[in-house]
Amino acid sequence: MIEATNLAKKYGEKVAVAGVTFSVKPGQVTGFLGPNGAGKSTTMRMIVGLDRPTAGSVIVNGRPYAEHRDPLHQVGALLDAKAVHTSRSAYNHLLAMAATHSISTTRVNEVIEMTGLAEVAKKKAGGFSLGMGQRLGIAAALLGDPQTLILDEPVNGLDPEGVLWVRNLVKYLAGQGKTVFLSSHLMSEMAQTADHLIVIGRGRIIADAPIKDIIAGKQQTRTRIRSQQVSELADLLAGEGVSLNSSENETLEVSGLDAHQIARIALDNRVLIYELTPLNASLEEAYFDLTKDEVEFHSHSLANSGGPAPEGN
Amino acid sequence: MSTSTTAKAATPSTAGGAGLTFGGVLKSEWIKLRSLTSTKVLLICTFVAVIGVGTLTAWLRGTIIEQTMKFGGAPTGLPGSSPSGMSAEAAEKTLPPGLELYGIPNGGLQIGILILGSLAVLFISSEFATGMIRSTMTAIPKRLPAFAAKAIVLVVVSYVITVVAAFVTFLISIPILHSYGISMNLQREGLLPAIFLGGLYVAGVALIGLSLGTLLRNSAGGIMVLVALFFVLPFGTQLLSLVPGKFWLHVNEYVPSVAGGRMLEIGHRDAYIDPWAGGLIFLAWILVFLIPAVFTLKKRDV
Structure with missing residues (x-):
């Protein structure tokens, strides 16, 4: 369960997230959709406290993320596939992450096996392909068997087999009652994976509804x-x-x-x-319809905001 | 939100583990340090280099004493002075300040400062450079335990390496100095404090390095500032002492490297600043970098 209230982030004068309020519920896959620079990554980083909100607040499973006594068991986050020391092996990276929560080596080997990293686990993470980096990021997110999973563009760079695996994994975890929040720019992927959709544009929530309603309602x-x-x-x-x-x-x-x-x-x-x-209207059509409205609606304020907000990875 | 969903969220996960503990964070930082080949190579090289330079120092000072004994300690080395008319002990007393024999185990200290200090900068700046810091701070969202664990790991590693290297240097220096007729032993005044305080001094430099890495988030920049602070600044302030006026005369004594070095000379060498005061000034320098580093780490986005 993620609950954001008037969550806002400014980088200097640029508004990345303009006071959003939404909640991500357990037991379903919630997609987070928006064009580049819409504030997806910033919002996700604020949830786990990497970025300090300019205003508003966000709580995960009932309290701010940093207040949890077992953060990795509460939230597993893949925010940036390159959040790894390039000279350290994948295995040692996961071992160091696991050590903070006294998670056993058995679990480390389990997530390595699960994400298909077994063959490259002893190799330096700096040499990984984008897809392998994503798998390592997902492995790190799964380490604590978290109640809430936050994945920023998880299928980015994955091969078709990997895409299918991520799709089945998030559906399985949601089926177990966990909260799954994932962003993607691949709308067809979202249509196949998400149950609920939050659409963000220019730092504002444009739509927050079951995916069927979004497709049906707009067209x-x-x-x-x-x-x-x-x-x-x-x-x-x-x-x-x-x-x-x-x-x-x-x-x-x-x-x-x-x-x-x-x-x-x-x-x-x-x-x-x-x-x-x-x-049937495709999600693409519905999405372009939504964001087109958003841009038209805010075109006057857009001129003042001084260009697109940073995507900020 | 219904009550059933909150109850679901509260069920313990099956991955085990006791949650986030400081012991766990310490272990994590230790794994990080030892799992980088470059760090291991650097630590071994530092150890060897510190001992090497220390051994060279022992040999050099032995030579100086030998010369002094031959020429009776006359600074000009006049041929009229009585040759071999001086005992080793007497010759030793003529050694100029800064070359006392108790300082031999710390002969390679400057190397230790340079490499271990740089390593401390890298220990955190490389995390910023690679993005690892985001993984670290996701696992430890309060952030400060991660910084504290890094500081403890660095302090212990620098202290142990420096002190062990100093003892090895001491052991090697025994036969070298013996060949010049000087007995080197642990009872020598100032020797043990110099060894243990030498470890503290390098550990303090490591803390400054970690703080610089945190503040600048940049490896090259952090190492450059560290080198400037410990190897360039003392020369600059030495030049300043030539400026007329009493104020400038002692500025040099307050820079971190001079104040920190002064700390090792407990019970020796009269100078403007007492060794204890030197130690306190050095501690103040550590805090000057550490406090802003802690503050910015807590505040800034990563």
């Missing part, structure tokens, strides 16, 4: 029809609240009517339809 359902009698059908369907769009020959995109209503009208008028496909 009317459209239906694609293919028929040889497109123009005739268009006349029959036209009406209040219905929009029609024909981009290709023998194809019509309809919104305002569902597939069932269209089929009924076609049958009643003896029009032959050879395709009737409901088109």
Whole structure:
């Protein structure tokens, strides 16, 4: 459980996070989505106390992160895959992290095995590829078997097998009642992994809702029809609240009517339809819609803020 | 939030461990120190170099005493002075200040200061440079225990290396000085305090190094400031003593390297500053760097 209240961060004059309030609940995967410089990383760093908030507060599992007696058991965080001393081996890095909480060597070997690092564990972390670095970061996050997992762009640089593994892992952990908060710029990935979505833009929360609502709410359902009698059908369907769009020959995109209503009208008028496909709005569309609104809405204040806030990794 | 979710969050995790303890943080910092090959090589090299320079010092001072014995300690070495008319003990007393035999075990101290001090800078600045500091501070969100553990590990390592190297130098110097007719033993006045205080002095330099690394977050910058403080500043203040006026005459005695070095001369050598006062001035220098370092580490984003 993560609860942020009016959380804000300024770097000098630049506003990175402009007073956000949200909560991340246990038992589900919460995605954190936003364009570069939107304040995702800054927000995540403030949760574990790496960045000091300019205003507001954030608590994890009931109290500020630093007040916990066993921080690594409360929160596992992957904020920066390169948060490792380059000359130290992956094994020794994890061993040093584990030692702070008296976590056993057995657990260290367990997370190495889990993240598929066994073969390179004794090698210097500085020589790791981006993907291997991510795996090491995830291994470190899992060390304390934490109640809350915070992952900043976890699939960045991972191979398809790794992406699938992370997806299954976070779903499994959420299924066990843990809180999972992950950011990603890959919206298709988010659509497959997250149950709930918090969208951030220019340091402000734009949307905070179940992912289904975000996709459904922003876009009317459209239906694609293919028929040889497109123009005739268009006349029959036209009406209040219905929009029609024909981009290709023998194809019509309809919104305002569902597939069932269209089929009924076609049958009643003896029009032959050879395709009737409901088109679900993709998360991409919903997302661009959301952020477009945000930018338009704030365009006047944008000019004053003096450019984009730092992404700050 | 429902009560059931809070209850879930409170269930203990299966990874075991007693939570965050200072002992654990100390162990973690010790693992960090010993798991870097470069650090291990550097520590061994320091140990060898300190002993090497100390041995050279013993040999040099033996030679000086031999010369003094031959020429009767006459500073000009006039041929008229009686040759071999002086005992080793008498010759030893003519040694100029700063070359006393009790200081031999600390002959290589400057090397220790340079390398162990730089290592202390690197111990934290390399974490800032690589990003490791974010892992460290996520595991230890209160931050200060991490700094304290680093300080303790560095103090113990520098102290042990310096003192052990000093004792080894002492053992090597026994036969060398014996060949010049001088007996070197632990009963020699000032020898044991010099050895143990030498360790403290280097440990203090390590604390200054750690503080500089924390304040500047930059390896090259931290080491440069450390070198300037201990190897360049004393020359500068020595030149200042040539400036007319009483104030400038003793400025040199207050710089960290001179005050810290003075601490090792308990019961010896009259100077403007008492060895105890020298030690206190050096302690004040440590705090001048340590306190702002602790404060900024707690305050700043990492």
